[in-house]
Amino acid sequence: MMGLLLTVVAFVLVFVLVSGVISLVRARRDRVEDVVRGRLQALGHARIKGDGSSLVRRSSAMSDVPWFNRLLMKLRLAASMRRLIMMADAKGTPGAYLLGSAVLFLVFAYLVHALTQSVLGALFLGSVAGSLPVMYLRRLKNRRMDKFTNQLPDALDLMTRALKAGHTFNGSMQMVATEFEDPIGVEFRQTLDEINYGKNPDTALSSLLDRVECPDLKFFVVSVNIQRETGGNLAEIISNIARLVRERFELYGKVRVLSAEGKLSAMILTALPFAIAVILYLINEEYMSLLFTTETGRTIAMISLSVMTLGVLTIRKMIRIKV
Structure with a gap:
């Protein structure tokens, strides 16, 4: 069984290595095309029409390996991963991250099983290791979305002043696309490009909502779409939305202060068992080693870790208050 697992791990590692080399070669070619297109735009030319479709297809590909890309196109998980990568503005393809997760799962599961002979522990720690690429992407996405949310009130104020000035x-x-940096400048520029190239404004704004996970942005998009159909003072509407977003920021700050005690308690309760285990191991190594050298000890340790994980998730859900 272990020999077969080792063979699978070796095959996956070689496959990932070859795919990585191919991705690096194609990424170098993409950078050259981006430089050329940037120079043409600087000279006042329009977007390249001949190679534009190929650039779009390559940027939306699941993997640089054709047959693997066709396989991933049929999986809903790969589509969710692509949307996560897009929202995080991360480099790489969904195929690369999924392969990385598979490799981490197999390697850690094999090592844990080889050291402890515990199938349950190997599956648990392998799953944790395999989720690291997804956790990394979620961290990047949350950081980028938080920055977008913080930029939104100032961007709406700038739009209000521009509308009142006659724009x-x-x-x-x-103006927002020019004056603001990533992410709000980039996202608004892409939305504006879609509108300028013939896309319906309602559809372009809906695409903006799909690319950005920001509840406050929904107020802006819905209000603009309603105003386009019924009329009204758009500058005043956007100004009120900016004021509403700032009030939500203030309320969210109060909620964070009130939930800080719960977060601190969760951190202490999570770290306390591990700290006690380390201290007991230093005091009496033979006593604590029973958790790793006996089947009963390993079972107790895995049950304890599972219950602790469930407790952490419960506490996390209790202290996370949506505003």
Whole structure:
């Protein structure tokens, strides 16, 4: 059994290595095309029409390996991973991250099983290791979305001033795209490009909602779509939305202060068992080694870790208050 698992791990590692080399070669070619396109745009030319479709197809590919890309296109998990990568503005393809997760799972599961002879422990720790790439992407996405949310009130204020000064809605979005950095500048620029190239404004704004996970942005998109159908003072509407977002920030700050005690308690309760285990191991190594050298001890340790994980998730859900 272990020999077969080792063979699978070796095969996956070689496959990932070859795929990584191919990805590096193609990424180098993509950078050259980006430089050329950037220079043409700097000279005032429009977007390249001949190779534009190929660039879009390559950027939306699941993997640089054709047959693996066709396989991933049929999986819903790969589509969710692609959306996560897009929202995190991370490099790489869904196939690369999924392969990385598979390799981490197999390697850690094999090592844990070889050291402890525990199938349950190997599956548990392998699953934790396999989820690391997804956790990394979620961390990048949350950081980027938080920055977008923090930029949104100032961007809406700039649009309000631009509208009051006589600019069109597209002109006010262009000012945001020019004056603000990533992520809100990049996302608004992409939305504006979609509108300028013939996409319906309602559809372009809905695409913006799909690319950005920001509840406050929904107020802006819905209000703009309603105003386009019924009319009204758009500058005043956007100004009220900016004020509403700032009030939500203030309420969220109060909630964070009130939930800080619960978070600290969760951190202490989570770290306390591990700290006690380390201290007991230093005091009486023979006593604590029973948890790792006997089947009963390993079972107790895995049950304890599972119950602790369930407790941490419960506490996390209790202290996370949506505003």
